[in-house]
Amino acid sequence: MEKCIELIDKLRKNTELSYDEYLYLIKNRDICKDYLYKNASEVRDNIYGKKVYIRGLIEFTNYCKNNCLYCGIRRDNKNIERYRLTKEEILECANAGYNLGFRTFVLQGGEDLYYTDEMLCEIIKEIKNNHPDVAVTLSIGERSFESYKKLKEAGADRYLLRHETADKSHYEKLHPKEMDFDNRIKCLEELKRLGYQIGAGFMVGSPYQTEENLASELIFLKKLNPHMCGIGPFISHKDTPFKNEESGTAELTLFMLGLIRLTLPNVLLPATTALGTIDPLGREKGIKAGANVLMPNLSPGSVRKKYMLYDNKICTGDEAAECLECLKNRIKTTGCEIEITRGDYKN
Ligand code: 5AD
Numbered sequence: 001m002e003k004c005i006e007l008i009d010k011l012r013k014n015t016e017l018s019y020d021e022y023l024y025l026i027k028n029r030d031i032c033k034d035y036l037y038k039n040a041s042e043v044r045d046n047i048y049g050k051k052v053y054i055r056g057l058i059e060f061t062n063y064c065k066n067n068c069l070y071c072g073i074r075r076d077n078k079n080i081e082r083y084r085l086t087k088e089e090i091l092e093c094a095n096a097g098y099n100l101g102f103r104t105f106v107l108q109g110g111e112d113l114y115y116t117d118e119m120l121c122e123i124i125k126e127i128k129n130n131h132p133d134v135a136v137t138l139s140i141g142e143r144s145f146e147s148y149k150k151l152k153e154a155g156a157d158r159y160l161l162r163h164e165t166a167d168k169s170h171y172e173k174l175h176p177k178e179m180d181f182d183n184r185i186k187c188l189e190e191l192k193r194l195g196y197q198i199g200a201g202f203m204v205g206s207p208y209q210t211e212e213n214l215a216s217e218l219i220f221l222k223k224l225n226p227h228m229c230g231i232g233p234f235i236s237h238k239d240t241p242f243k244n245e246e247s248g249t250a251e252l253t254l255f256m257l258g259l260i261r262l263t264l265p266n267v268l269l270p271a272t273t274a275l276g277t278i279d280p281l282g283r284e285k286g287i288k289a290g291a292n293v294l295m296p297n298l299s300p301g302s303v304r305k306k307y308m309l310y311d312n313k314i315c316t317g318d319e320a321a322e323c324l325e326c327l328k329n330r331i332k333t334t335g336c337e338i339e340i341t342r343g344d345y346k347n
Pocket residue numbers: 070071072162164202203232233234235236237274309310311
């Protein structure tokens with residue numbers, strides 16, 4: 001316990017921890033966790049107050065040209081009904097979301113070449129035109145520098161691209177040969193260079209992941225210094241090669257959330273839907289462990305069940321308005337409250 005306190009206090013003074021020190025904390029998480037959560041939520045409060053930001057997630061296509069071994073919308077999954085939202089449907093989602101109080105929209109989809117740069121730029125421009133006070137976040141995978149540049153010029157503010165794991169050889173166990181770790185990192189660097197607020201992230205408890213890998217994640221994140229970091233437990237999906245793999249746990253995810261908050265005090269850190277899926281109170285616990293963002297679904301009810309990245313995903317039947325009400329009530333139990341703003345990164 002003394003060593004836990006010493007290391008966590010060190011992080012609070014913004015002193016960097018070594019790989020071995022992170023590993024110590026992760027291995028001793030049972031005894032360190034309460035002290036970690038207390039400190040992580042204090043750090044969040046000092047920077048962001050007791051405010052939780054909401055992002056309206058618009059899952060606009062479940063077509064994907066990739067074949068990530070863990071993901072339910074991978075190309076080789078013939079067991080799902082594919083869908084694409086039209087520009088009009090996307091704009092309608094954004095309008096409805098705006099009226100509910102959302103000031104950030106996250107356009108997320110599989111890597112779907114149907115949507116050209118021109119189409120995406122038009123959609124971004126129209127959202128920004130209709131609602132000049134919102135931020136547009138993209139989460140559409142690996143693209144070229146030129147494409148990222150056009151989308152930025154059209155008005156996109158932020159980009160989420162989880163690195164999935166900071167270890168190249170682990171990356172290769174989670175992805176088919178044609179996907180390349182170095183390209184993923186290159187994409188993140190290009191996005192940053194173009195002036196996007198960037199979001200990295202990884203799954204907790206993905207197949208072959210070790211505690212050592214998790215210690216490396218923190219070293220990697222410190223160096224990358226992203227504005228956002230999305231993490232959630234790996235959850236197996238029945239129609240993927242990882243269908244029989246064990247899912248990650250809420251316990252370890254929460255511990256990593258706390259460590260990320262202390263490592264990158266200003267980071268925007270979501271309590272993810274995956275965390276709420278593996279534990280019915282996962283999102284509330286995530287907020288208490290230092291998270292400050294929620295990303296409820298704004299997609300039309302008719303397509304929600306079709307964007308299944310993993311089994312048993314929650315909130316696939318609810319309407320956006322119901323989800324928001326539910327979340328507001330849930331968040332109240334943590335002592336925090338939802339704030340209606342763009343929720344930009346605080347320096
Ligand atoms: N379990 C948990 N998270 C998953 N993702 C994809 N598949 C799964 C799964 N089976 C995550 C990936 C991706 C994000 C959009 O969803 O980290 O980047």
